[in-house]
Amino acid sequence: xxxRIGVITFPGTLDDVDAARAVRYADGEAxxxxxxxxxxxxxxxxxxxxGFSYGxxxxxxxxxxxxxxxxxxxxxxxxxxxxxxxxxxFQILCEAGLLPGALVRNEKLHFVCRDQWLRVENNxxxxxxxxxxxxxxxxxxxxxxxxxxxxxxxxxxxxGDGRVVFRYVGGNPNGSRNDIAGITSENGRVVGLMPHxxxxxxxxxxxxxxGLGVFFSALDALKPLATTA
Amino acid sequence: xxxxxxxxxxxxxxxxxxxxxVAGALxxxxxxxxxxxxxxxxxxxxxxxxVDDETLAKIAEGFLANPVIEDWTVRRLEA
Numbered sequence: 001x002x003x004r005i006g007v008i009t010f011p012g013t014l015d016d017v018d019a020a021r022a023v024r025y026a027d028g029e030a031x032x033x034x035x036x037x038x039x040x041x042x043x044x045x046x047x048x049x050x051g052f053s054y055g056x057x058x059x060x061x062x063x064x065x066x067x068x069x070x071x072x073x074x075x076x077x078x079x080x081x082x083x084x085x086x087x088x089x090f091q092i093l094c095e096a097g098l099l100p101g102a103l104v105r106n107e108k109l110h111f112v113c114r115d116q117w118l119r120v121e122n123n124x125x126x127x128x129x130x131x132x133x134x135x136x137x138x139x140x141x142x143x144x145x146x147x148x149x150x151x152x153x154x155x156x157x158x159x160g161d162g163r164v165v166f167r168y169v170g171g172n173p174n175g176s177r178n179d180i181a182g183i184t185s186e187n188g189r190v191v192g193l194m195p196h197x198x199x200x201x202x203x204x205x206x207x208x209x210x211g212l213g214v215f216f217s218a219l220d221a222l223k224p225l226a227t228t229a
Numbered sequence: 230x231x232x233x234x235x236x237x238x239x240x241x242x243x244x245x246x247x248x249x250x251v252a253g254a255l256x257x258x259x260x261x262x263x264x265x266x267x268x269x270x271x272x273x274x275x276x277x278x279x280v281d282d283e284t285l286a287k288i289a290e291g292f293l294a295n296p297v298i299e300d301w302t303v304r305r306l307e308a
Contacts, residue, residue: 059295066292095295102297104239109246149243149298175244 002029003222005215006043008073008089010035010064014051015086015198022198023047026215028222035067044222045082045126046073048089050142050196060103060145061091070096082126082218083190087143090182090192099183099192100158101150106143107175115207116141116173116195118166118181125188126221128165130213137210139195141173141181146194148176148183158183166193232306233276233285237294238269269299 005023007030009016020030031043035053040046053064064070070092077083077098085093093099106112115138120131131137150158155177158164166182174194182193197211239245245267252266272293276285285303294301 058293062292062295094297100297102295104243104298105246107244107246109250147244151297175246 002027003044003219004029004031004042005218005222006031006033006040006046008033008035008046008048008069010051010053010067012052012055013049013088015049015196016051018196018198019047019049019086022201022211022215025201025212026219028215028219033069035064035069038068038072040069040072040076045084045218046076048073048083048085048092049198050087050089053088053092056088056145059091059095060088061093061095064088064092065096074098077185077190080187080189082221084127084214084218085190085192086196086198087146087194090194091145093190093192098190099185100154101148101183103145103194104147104149104175105145106147106173111142111144112146112173113140113142114173115139116168116181117170118195119169120165121167122162122165122184122188124162125165125184125191125217127184127191127214127217129220130217136169137213138200138208139197139211140199140207141195143174143194146174146176148178148180148194150177161186165191166195230275230277233274233280233303234306235272235274235285235289235293235301235303236269237272237289237299237301238267240298240300243298 007020023030091103120135123131123133168179184191197214200206200211248266248268289301
């Protein structure tokens, strides 16, 4: 049986369909999860996809973090369940306290929509084992509030512990501190990133299929569970 | 009933590109002498007497502001 990966839909989510498609491309079973329902339907991992949950009112992710489903995600993450936050999902995971820091308005104020080169800085997380350490991948970035901010102390800790998973190369698109595009939790199970790997799974519809590795990595991390269950 | 004002501002060390854009526009509009603009949020809450200062602080700290990037103040307006 394939591992089951839940994809949450909030009001205003846009990329749940692509995220579910990416899971299926990697031979996982995609399970739709609804923001108002605390039931995770027994999934093995969760993706919090991109979009504009609750219209980005107050702050990006600030209202979504209080959705019933997020309480279940926080609880499951504490037990080691892999969680991936993409773009607005990354913002939500930061607001929910699953990842440190916050995402703010892009330095130049413009919404950035482009294919972005990233360097894989940590290939030991639940979502990055399929990449070579130091590999450069081309993944779409589309966000207006993608500037990663954290205190110097937090940045030092993230860098010191190797918790930066993806870093922008070829220019910083949004003013993120230390060119950070994605980070992970202390245990390497929760990952958040601003670029969209689910939009880069097929050369027909994206700039590359470089994003597929994220989903294959999670499936690799989960397969031992699925076969023993 | 009372009116409570919560002001939320980006921390001084956090870049405020929106405030900078406003500051940059002022000379173009003919206004000289404004050396800095910081942009934040202003909330007005109507609360009944059961809501104490501790609760208001929780609302500000835990929801209206993100303490990672923002400072907040709460004040009750005179009725």
